[in-house]
Amino acid sequence: MDWDDVRLFLGVARGGGLSGAARALRRDPATLGRRIARLESDLGVTLFVKGPGGYRLTEEGSRLMVHAEEAEAAIRSAEDEVRGGLSGAIRIGAPDGCATYLLPPVTAALTAENPDLQIEIVALPRVFDLNRREVDMAIAVSRPSSGRLTVQRIADYHLSLAAHVDYLARHPIAGPGDLERARIIGYVPDMIFDRELDYLGEVGLTRVDLASSSVTVQAAWIARGSGLGIVHDFMLGHMTGVRRVLPDEIRLTRSYWLLRPQGDARAPGLDRFAAELVAGVREEILRAEGSA
Numbered sequence: 001m002d003w004d005d006v007r008l009f010l011g012v013a014r015g016g017g018l019s020g021a022a023r024a025l026r027r028d029p030a031t032l033g034r035r036i037a038r039l040e041s042d043l044g045v046t047l048f049v050k051g052p053g054g055y056r057l058t059e060e061g062s063r064l065m066v067h068a069e070e071a072e073a074a075i076r077s078a079e080d081e082v083r084g085g086l087s088g089a090i091r092i093g094a095p096d097g098c099a100t101y102l103l104p105p106v107t108a109a110l111t112a113e114n115p116d117l118q119i120e121i122v123a124l125p126r127v128f129d130l131n132r133r134e135v136d137m138a139i140a141v142s143r144p145s146s147g148r149l150t151v152q153r154i155a156d157y158h159l160s161l162a163a164h165v166d167y168l169a170r171h172p173i174a175g176p177g178d179l180e181r182a183r184i185i186g187y188v189p190d191m192i193f194d195r196e197l198d199y200l201g202e203v204g205l206t207r208v209d210l211a212s213s214s215v216t217v218q219a220a221w222i223a224r225g226s227g228l229g230i231v232h233d234f235m236l237g238h239m240t241g242v243r244r245v246l247p248d249e250i251r252l253t254r255s256y257w258l259l260r261p262q263g264d265a266r267a268p269g270l271d272r273f274a275a276e277l278v279a280g281v282r283e284e285i286l287r288a289e290g291s292a
Helices: 003-015 018-025 029-043 059-083 096-101 103-113 165-170 176-181 215-223 267-291
Strands: 048-051 054-057 088-094 117-123 137-140 149-164 184-186 228-232 242-244 251-261
Touching (some): 003 018, 003 029, 003 054, 054 059, 088 096, 088 103, 096 103, 096 117, 096 215, 103 267, 137 267, 149 165, 149 267, 184 215, 251 267
Parallel strands (some): 088 137, 184 228
Antiparallel strands (some): 048 054, 149 242, 149 251
């Protein structure tokens, strides 16, 4: 059994099909299909069932997955020990605020210290499917109540109502009553994928005049003086001219959680990476909120 075929098998299993695996592995989908067919022929079993939702592992494929991940973990562990650092590709899923403002400095430092490490950040406002290996690990805004996941609390972070000074000069906010006349910026109400993101509802605002599923789009509107909305405190240092509004009355606290598949066979390298990622994000939140 050729290890390179097994490595491609892992990519297809984690990507849920040839197209997703082709992007991650930088291979042609047709080539991947031939290599999987060759591996199935060599083993004399069917590894995947093809359906509308993509490629699903058969019972034989699931058994191979366990051994393939163990072999992959052993190879990664050996590489890390020989090289003295982290190596390989690690994909992280995160909401766009965290992905845009916290992860770049943290991951840049990690890759500077580990030249053989490749990091991919998937910045999407949704829940990631770790069981299908969309990502190796994900940062979430709420602790999941179900699923075969390893969950680690990263840190608390804070959010404030904020607006640009130009907007406040045109529309002064002296108290909560003035918010009824303000232009409100927030999430598209029916696209809030996690209850922890219902910031406006928590502070009693039900109207949204400018809405986006992306917190970075919301921040861009606020920075242009288009209205006021809830902003992560760690973002404020990047938003020239934006100030907190009613800070004594409105300030929210949330937490970030690191999620990983339970019993991940690649744990030796990922454990170390996860520990350094968590420590780095904690430090960056403290630094960024302190300078806001």
